[in-house]
Each structure stands twice: as C-alpha cells, then as structure tokens.
Amino acid sequence: MFIHLYPQTQCPWDPTTPSLRSDGNCSALVDDDTDESLAHRILANTPWTHAPYCLVPRSIGSEQKFCVYSSSAFNDGSGISIIATPETAATLAAAVQNPSPAWRARRHLAHQARAYSVIPMPGKGMGVIATRRIAQFEAFMTSFPAVIADNDFFPDDEDAGGPSEGKRLFQRALDQLSDKKRFLSLAKSKGEDVHVLEDVLRTNAFGITVNGRDAKGLYPEIARLNHACDPNAYGRFTKGDLAMSAVATRDIMPGEEITISYIPLGMPTPYRAKSLANWGFNCTCGLCSAPAEAREASDQRRERLVDIFYAMDKVPQSDYQELVDLTREFVDLLQIERLEAKVGEYFQAFMRIYYNIGDADSAMRYAKAALRYAETFGDPEGGFCEGLRRDMDVIRRVLDDQKEMQRQRQGEE
Numbered sequence: 546m547f548i549h550l551y552p553q554t555q556c557p558w559d560p561t562t563p564s565l566r567s568d569g570n571c572s573a574l575v576d577d578d579t580d581e582s583l584a585h586r587i588l589a590n591t592p593w594t595h596a597p598y599c600l601v602p603r604s605i606g607s608e609q610k611f612c613v614y615s616s617s618a619f620n621d622g623s624g625i626s627i628i629a630t631p632e633t634a635a636t637l638a639a640a641v642q643n644p645s646p647a648w649r650a651r652r653h654l655a656h657q658a659r660a661y662s663v664i665p666m667p668g669k670g671m672g673v674i675a676t677r678r679i680a681q682f683e684a685f686m687t688s689f690p691a692v693i694a695d696n697d698f699f700p701d702d703e704d705a706g707g708p709s710e711g712k713r714l715f716q717r718a719l720d721q722l723s724d725k726k727r728f729l730s731l732a733k734s735k736g737e738d739v740h741v742l743e744d745v746l747r748t749n750a751f752g753i754t755v756n757g758r759d760a761k762g763l764y765p766e767i768a769r770l771n772h773a774c775d776p777n778a779y780g781r782f783t784k785g786d787l788a789m790s791a792v793a794t795r796d797i798m799p800g801e802e803i804t805i806s807y808i809p810l811g812m813p814t815p816y817r818a819k820s821l822a823n824w825g826f827n828c829t830c831g832l833c834s835a836p837a838e839a840r841e842a843s844d845q846r847r848e849r850l851v852d853i854f855y856a857m858d859k860v861p862q863s864d865y866q867e868l869v870d871l872t873r874e875f876v877d878l879l880q881i882e883r884l885e886a887k888v889g890e891y892f893q894a895f896m897r898i899y900y901n902i903g904d905a906d907s908a909m910r911y912a913k914a915a916l917r918y919a920e921t922f923g924d925p926e927g928g929f930c931e932g933l934r935r936d937m938d939v940i941r942r943v944l945d946d947q948k949e950m951q952r953q954r955q956g957e958e
C-alpha cells in the first residue's frame with residue numbers, strides 16, 4: 546500500500562557530545578567501518594542497542610552501503626529495526642531517541658481504551674472492527690514502526706526476492722527486533738522463496754520518505770486494516786514524528802469493519818483492479834463485491850468527478866452560476882461515493898475558484914473547510930496547511946477591505 550503523505554524527518558538531533566557531530570545538525574555517522582572506540586562513543590549517544598551490521602547489495606547493482614540499526618527500547622520495548630544508509634540512520638536517530646511532544650501525546654493515546662478489535666474477517670485473513678462508535682475526524686489508533694527499510698534495498702520487481710545478500714540483513718533486522726511475535730503474525734503473500742521479513746514488508750508496509758529517500762514503514766497495528774475502495778479511515782503521518790495514526794473519515798458504528806485505501810482514492814473499477822493487482826489480492830470490499838449495476842453507477846459518478854474537476858478549469862470566470870453548480874455537484878458526488886478523505890483537496894481548488902471570481906466570502910468558507918480536512922488527514926505543520934493559512938490571510942485582507950469600503954459607502958449615504 547502506498548500512502549500519499551510523506552513524513553519528512555530532517556536531522557534535528559543535537560547530540561550531547563558536540564565533537565561527535567557529523568555536521569551542525571545531525572547525529573554522527575556510524576557503520577561497520579567506524580573505528581571501534583569511536584563507534585563505541587557514537588553508539589553511546591544514539592538509540593542503537595546493537596552495532597550496525599552492513600553490506601553493499603551488489604546483486605541488485607547497488608554501490609550503496611546499507612546497514613541494520615536496531616533499538617530494543619523503542620516503543621515501550623517493542624523495538625525497531627531499520628535497514629538504511631548510515632546517513633538516513635543518523636537522521637532517524639533523533640526520532641527514535643528523543644520522542645517529540647506529539648510522540649508522547651500519541652504514546653499516551655496508545656494506552657487509552659481501544660476503539661477496535663482485531664478479528665478474523667472472512668476472505669481477508671484478519672481485520673479490524675469498531676468496538677464503539679468512532680466519530681468522524683477521531684484519531685482512534687496510533688502505531689509506531691517496527692521496521693523501516695530503504696526502498697533502494699528492494700529490487701523493482703514487486704514479486705522478486707530481495708538482493709541475494711539481503712537475506713542476511715533481513716535476518717539480522719528480524720533477530721534484533723524485540724517483539725518478533727507481533728511482527729511475524731502479520732499477513733504474508735509472497736511465498737517461501739522470499740525472506741519472511743521482506744514478505745511481511747511487501748504485504749503490509751506503507752510508502753514513506755525519510756531523509757529524502759523512499760522507504761517502507763511497517764506499522765503493525767495499522768497493518769491489520771484491510772483495504773476498501775470507499776474506506777472509512779485514513780492513515781496520517783506528521784512531520785518529524787515516526788508515529789502513524791488512523792483517523793476516521795466518517796462516523797464508524799460498533800461492529801463495522803474499519804478500512805483504509807491502499808491506493809489513491811476515487812478510481813473507477815478497472816483502474817482500481819489494475820492498481821490493486823500489485824498487492825496480489827482480489828478486492829472483496831463492499832464496493833467491489835456490489836451488484837454490477839451498483840458498481841457501474843459508482844464508476845459513472847467517479848468518472849463524472851474527474852470530468853467536473855477538469856471542466857471547472859475551462860469554465861470562464863464570468864460564468865459564476867456554472868461554477869457554483871459544478872462545485873455543488875462535485876461535493877454531492879464525493880459524498881455519495883464516500884470519498885470524504887479527498888474532499889479537502891478539492892475544497893482548496895474551490896477556494897481558488899471563488900477567490901478568482903471575487904466571491905471572498907465563499908473562498909473563505911472553502912479555505913476553512915479545506916484546512917479542517919487537511920489538518921485532520923494530513924500534517925498540520927506541513928506545507929499544504931501552511932499554504933492554506935497564507936491563502937486565508939490574503940482572503941481575510943480582501944474581506945477587511947470590502948468591509949471598510951462598505952462602511953465608507955454607508956457613511957457617504
């Protein structure tokens with residue numbers, strides 16, 4: 546599954562021993578070539594509980610060194626293993642060692658009464674159901690990664706095994722994981738030729754970005770959420786924080802299965818089937834197993850959504866009524882298709898349209914709605930939300946000017 550939200554961990558860690566810094570910001574690099582006494586000093590200032598174990602996977606044409614870094618203490622002793630370049634590991638050390646306030650808050654959340662249970666789900670292995678009502682926008686599940694692995698360590702072909710030397714690294718990463726049971730009980734789909742860790746990662750991991758590099762992040766709790774093409778939850782990352790939360794995109798009733806989408810939201814049936822084929826299962830979600838007429842009606846609505854989105858760009862700004870009608874139709878269709886998590890993206894587009902046609906009140910209404918969705922389903926500190934806040938400042942100034950002009954006009958009358 547690939548989640549189109551990327552955590553951008555940077556390098557905020559300021560090690561207590563300045564002489565060990567590789568540069569002004571990051572942890573010093575350490576790998577298997579590091580002089581033993583220096584490595585000892587560096588490791589004493591990092592969260593890693595094992596000496597790095599490294600290799601260059603030449604069998605996949607790589608010249609880059611990858612190492613296993615593990616911390617047994619991470620996430621209340623569940624542990625984490627990272628397969629990464631020494632640079633990426635140095636960047637991640639901060640988040641593993643010094644949990645941010647947000648991390649602590651979520652850690653606290655992780656212990657509150659659970660809103661869900663993991664149970665067998667016919668035809669899908671295990672799955673997650675709600676054990677109480679979960680309100681729209683509630684972050685009801687928080688998960689911390691058990692494994693993070695650099696994508697360049699995996700060959701392109703989804704079905705091929707990893708690099709031939711890779712099994713040693715995978716095995717080391719597994720051996721050094723404190724809670725192996727939790728990890729090994731997760732779904733597998735690739736068969737015995739593939740190392741079990743690679744299989745679990747390929748079947749369950751999210752696409753994430755760390756240190757500007759694409760990676761797979763394995764979040765054992767989130768990994769139990771099955772896919773649906775009209776899901777009721779969304780996986781949310783925040784910047785500089787390794788935690789991932791699942792947030793309800795609409796109210797979820799007790800007994801209802803909780804699902805997320807493994808693929809971009811909103812595609813009609815044939816595109817979804819193609820996209821999901823990479824995940825090696827036939828989707829049996831409510832929409833995919835609905836009667837043919839219901840699926841066709843849904844496909845038509847989804848195609849219409851795309852048409853409207855592009856049509857809106859072409860409607861002249863003077864044709865205010867046409868734009869308003871298209872906007873209304875668009876939001877109604879999104880709601881019928883239960884694509885709530887996507888609504889925020891479009892509210893931003895509507896904000897621009899209304900701003901351009903001079904309707905600052907409507908622009909502000911859509912800007913607020915877009916921000917609400919973006920903060921809930923995305924990173925509140927991320928660029929998208931920051932951009933929206935700047936747009937709102939501009940609209941606010943226009944509204945203030947309009948009010949002032951109105952006051953002046955009333956004064957003149």
Ligand SMILES: C[S@@+](CC[C@H](N)C(=O)[O-])C[C@H]1O[C@@H](n2cnc3c(N)ncnc32)[C@H](O)[C@@H]1O
Binds near residue numbers: 732772773830
């Ligand atoms: C990330 S795991 C989800 C949890 C998994 N069901 C388990 O038992 O742990 C992904 C696997 O779950 C199954 N799965 C998820 N969503 C499904 C769906 N909509 N239809 C059928 N199988 C699904 C597939 O076997 C897939 O490889």
